[in-house]
Amino acid sequence: MIWLSPASGTKECSIYFDIRDIDLQRSEGKSTGVIRGLVGDGSCELWGEVFLGQREYAQVLPLWTESGEVESFSDEVDESLLLQEMLTAVKGLQFSVGSSRHDLSLCEHANIEFSTPSPTDCLAA
Numbered sequence: 301m302i303w304l305s306p307a308s309g310t311k312e313c314s315i316y317f318d319i320r321d322i323d324l325q326r327s328e329g330k331s332t333g334v335i336r337g338l339v340g341d342g343s344c345e346l347w348g349e350v351f352l353g354q355r356e357y358a359q360v361l362p363l364w365t366e367s368g369e370v371e372s373f374s375d376e377v378d379e380s381l382l383l384q385e386m387l388t389a390v391k392g393l394q395f396s397v398g399s400s401r402h403d404l405s406l407c408e409h410a411n412i413e414f415s416t417p418s419p420t421d422c423l424a425a
Contacts, residue, residue, distance in 0.1 A: 302318075304316070314342075
């Protein structure tokens with residue numbers, strides 16, 4: 301789990317990015333692909349994606365409620381800062397993609413905590 305603080309102004313908030321899926325390939329000495337997971341604040345959880353490679357960016361996918369409204373975080377969350385923090389945090393992780401089994405290893409980076417699923421659960425067969 302990666303903890304982020306994308307608050308606007310001086311008000312603090314904590315948002316987490318809980319990695320659930322890692323789909324990376326090794327291309328020209330660089331990891332490319334997408335890392336997906338839950339982005340949440342304890343009361344709202346949305347699906348987030350971080351793309352690595354030639355075009356690197358993060359996005360939070362819209363989720364509609366049964367009443368047809370789009371779920372979102374509180375106004376205190378600066379969405380552009382959240383996306384930048386997601387991208388920066390994921391790029392700070394060290395990825396190693398093995399060529400024979402496409403094994404994936406994650407190494408901890410400062411201020412990043414892993415929780416369920418563990419990095420070993422993310423190994424590609």
